Amino acid sequence: MPRACLHLLACLLALTFARAEDSVSWEMTPPVAGPGQPFRLQVRIESDVILGPADRVGRELKPPRGMALRFSGQLFRANTTEATLNFSGVAPEEEGAHVIPSFNIRFPARLIKIPAITVNVSTATGFRREGQARAELVMPTRTYYVGERIPGAILLKGSEQEMVNGSFGVECEAEGFTFQQTGARNEELPNGQGLQTGFELTPIRTGTSEIAINGIMLVNTGGFGGFATQGRDRPFTFRRRVTVEHVPETGRPAEWTGAIGRFLAESVSVSNTKPEVGEPIRLRAILAGEGNLDRILPPELASNETWDVVPGNDRRFRRTEDQRSFTYTLVPRLPGKHLTPAIRFAVFDPETRTFQRLEFATQEVTVTGNAPAKVELVSLDPGAAVGTGKPAAGLATPDPTHRGLLDRGVKTVAPLAASRPFWATNAVLASLGLTLFAAAAWTAYLLAHPEILLRARARRTLQACRREATAAQDEIGFANACVRGLRAGCAPWLDAEPAALTQSDIRRVLPQADAGLLDRVFRRADGDKFGSPATSALRAEATALLALLAELEARL
């Protein structure tokens, strides 16, 4: 028993000592330095005791020949077991691996040994010691095609004198292109001496045009580590004349559905390899590669004797993974071992200007169950929720000879309501109808009120008689005109023929008229007919007679 306790204690001590190992890691920025390039070295220490601040760090530091290295500061927190120490230095002029020898760092609680650190120096990093910061446009130089995705990047390269700290306002002015930035806006270049901004261009129409990409980069002109640094904005502009064409029609396969780029058939899978007859399964194909994944139409799969195919609605597109999946619902119609329909795909490679065919491998599926007597095509997506299924889709066979009702063949598909002749015809018809209606109404009114016409006719006759009486030279003519006028003016009131009216009828209409005057004018006019012509002169009473006619006309 004591021996067992001792063994247990020894194990615990061993574990304790093992736990007491200090963890030291380091990171150099940039990972590979150019000759003479400043670099930053960060050393992180994790211990099992509270470390506190390091003391006399740079004393044991012995950089290799040609390398400048100094301790630039430390980060520590009270009562923590972690510490971070920063060193800055300048890489040697000679290429190769330069080793910083192992050195010790003294903490109040412990002395920690830092292992040897290797600094790699290479001229391939693109480090520039002198020169202005500059921007470079990286884009494929070739003919572009409508709908393709053109990746590009703007490299903002600095130097030791001018460092690029950032950029903003990157925009593209181009007719017929869509522009979209991708990834992080200011991603650091591998050599740590600049930034890069990625973007994508998509041509949407053909033609030759000029694209202009503008932006502003932030340049620090004070070099590394200086306190008197000065920042300034420096704009940059790229103009490039490009030609955009449609994907060539020569050699274009029928199964090409808009894919431009370089793709490969990543994988194809079925949800169930042993379904029953009529049991829907999902066939999923994943396309991967670089190109316009989001603009590709899913390849069509036709139903056949073995399978009913319903296209799925899977539009998943993961830009970060450069993948696109196509999903179909397959419904087996017959039992037995069958292969799923092959998904054939055509891709246009803009670099080689050729079409390539892709085919997703067929999958073997064992269908169980019995064949129905008559197999009907499915009309709904069996994978969809109840009530939300869309009818099975597919293009119908075109029939250009088909015409609809009133479909007479037009140059412009415009509504009849926008036709001026249509409304002009209706306006004419409306005017005609209104006119006829008004005429009919007026006629009906006149028929209902015949006295209006009688009075109008009497008024016209009376006016003519007045003019005739005024113009008459002899008395007999004057008397005849006056009597005719009196008879015509009184006839509408008595509803009688004018010629049938007598002197007494006139007095019924004009009771205030002078009876003697009426007697004299009637005897003068009609006296010859009855043998007692008047002998008195009427000229003296012409005014009174004409006034009588005027009164009658006014009453009409």
Add this chain to the structure above:
Amino acid sequence: MRTWWLLLAGLLAAPLPAAEPDADAGQVAYAAGDFVGAVEKWQAAILAQGATAGRLAALGNAEWKLGRKGRAMLCWERALLLDPRDPVATAGIRHAQSAGGIERPALTWAENYASFLGADTWLVLATASFWLVVLCLLLPRLRRRAPTEWQEKAVVAGATIFLLSLPGLWGAHVYARRAVVRQADIFLRLTPTARGEPVSGVAEGDIVRTERPFNGYVRVTTADGKSGWLQAREVEPLWGGGLPANLDQKPAP
């Protein structure tokens, strides 16, 4: 002699083949997978003989095969304007919605009602019934006689048809304010300005309802109910054109 007469009568009675060589050439090209050739043939037929529902729907199929979603949807929608029951255009739009991811606003009750007949048919019906009623009301008055029984029946029938055609006219009016998005990768903007904030993306071929225009932009509502502004050149209305506009050509000054 009698045999000759029978032969002549048979020849006269035999139906003549349809004299549409261009359309047939388009069908042949389409069946052979030469969709570019089919598009050219059918476009030429439409320019020469006018646009019919069948030709537009066939052209839409060929455009879809070439991956031109916007042009295809426009052809199919215009075919449905000419013939709301065109089977090819109906199938094409269903296919575009299910397989092509095209978004199309659901029809309102008035639009559903209007889709029973074409917009022109509704207008002709309404106009004809209106004038029938007017004529049957006016004729007895002009003749100064009491309306006959058939005139009264015609008035009732005409008024009924006129009233029934009013929802159809309204639905056709609302339907006519739709447009097809012709540009790819564009966004609805919050304001009708060049610096308008993008609200939501719309894809080529999507159908939107258009509202008022302003400043070279037009306010639209997408199928999922989002409203915003699109540039007027980014959409093409259903009414007012034969073939889809060629966006590669700059408009004449």
